[in-house]
Amino acid sequence: MPKYILLLTGMFITLQSPVFATEVVDTTLQGYQSQGAGEFSVDAGKTLWNNEIIHSKSPVTRSCASCHGNDFNTTGKHIKTGKTIKPMSPTANPKRFTDQEKIEKWFRRNCKWTWGRECTAQEKGDMLLFLSKQ
Amino acid sequence: MKKTLLIGTFITGSIFASLVYCSGSGEESGGITGWSKASRLDVAPVNNELYRSECASCHFGYQPGLLPARSWVKIMSGLEDHFGDNAELDPDSHARLLRYLVKNAADLSNYKRSRRITNSLSPDEAPLRITDTLYFKRQHREISLTRVKNNPEIGSFSNCIACHSQADKGSFNEREIKIPGSRRGWN
Numbered sequence: 395m396p397k398y399i400l401l402l403t404g405m406f407i408t409l410q411s412p413v414f415a416t417e418v419v420d421t422t423l424q425g426y427q428s429q430g431a432g433e434f435s436v437d438a439g440k441t442l443w444n445n446e447i448i449h450s451k452s453p454v455t456r457s458c459a460s461c462h463g464n465d466f467n468t469t470g471k472h473i474k475t476g477k478t479i480k481p482m483s484p485t486a487n488p489k490r491f492t493d494q495e496k497i498e499k500w501f502r503r504n505c506k507w508t509w510g511r512e513c514t515a516q517e518k519g520d521m522l523l524f525l526s527k528q
Numbered sequence: 529m530k531k532t533l534l535i536g537t538f539i540t541g542s543i544f545a546s547l548v549y550c551s552g553s554g555e556e557s558g559g560i561t562g563w564s565k566a567s568r569l570d571v572a573p574v575n576n577e578l579y580r581s582e583c584a585s586c587h588f589g590y591q592p593g594l595l596p597a598r599s600w601v602k603i604m605s606g607l608e609d610h611f612g613d614n615a616e617l618d619p620d621s622h623a624r625l626l627r628y629l630v631k632n633a634a635d636l637s638n639y640k641r642s643r644r645i646t647n648s649l650s651p652d653e654a655p656l657r658i659t660d661t662l663y664f665k666r667q668h669r670e671i672s673l674t675r676v677k678n679n680p681e682i683g684s685f686s687n688c689i690a691c692h693s694q695a696d697k698g699s700f701n702e703r704e705i706k707i708p709g710s711r712r713g714w715n
Contacts, residue, residue, distance in 0.1 A: 472613060
């Protein structure tokens, strides 16, 4: 019996302690710097976010905003699949940027889908910093 | 004598209670408890956590038993362009999911609809979409495409759960169909 109580208490504590986006963002940014990136800038991140690319597979240009929208506090919609995308702002969506693996997974997928290539550590850092301030 | 009767009643009662409990819990959990349960469901429900988090977080969690293994192999080899989006996975997750999908594919399943889907395909056919299988088309031929497309709550034939209220449990029974915006069932 005490084992169960301990387990339940453990589960309760785990559920109660939130993972802060800021901590995960900091660790991720440090990781990019260890891969050779320099200082990160919000302005550079903003420019990259709005960067319109002519894609061989698309009749319209693609940018991050194509699917995520221009308002970081509301949901976006994938222009190709129609999938709803939760808000990018950590304020509107507290789960955003709380899982480093997820950040990497979606950078890999979305950089390739939008720009046709993987993003560099510098580009990812700039964009992540810009988004984390929204 | 009285004592024996009391013990006897107690034992019989316990056996009865445990029997009721077992069958009851089997029904509620939605899990597979025996052949009878399996045959009542249409396809085996998803029972893989990685599949739920990696695939069913973006779209309806199509049960592996809705397509043959050769289809899953093809789908998993083209995740870079997964129906218009990039859905690439890390190598470990990719291998684990492919294994799960192939192992539980329609052509290896004994479930009713899985068998019917398999039987509707020629051996060299490897459809990427469930909606492309002959069985699916036959089952839905009375539903017009415009009716599906014009209903914002459905949007596409691939949105199973929009009308099949128990689709996520592997059940596609006609009685469970609820067309959004309509008080009627499938017709």
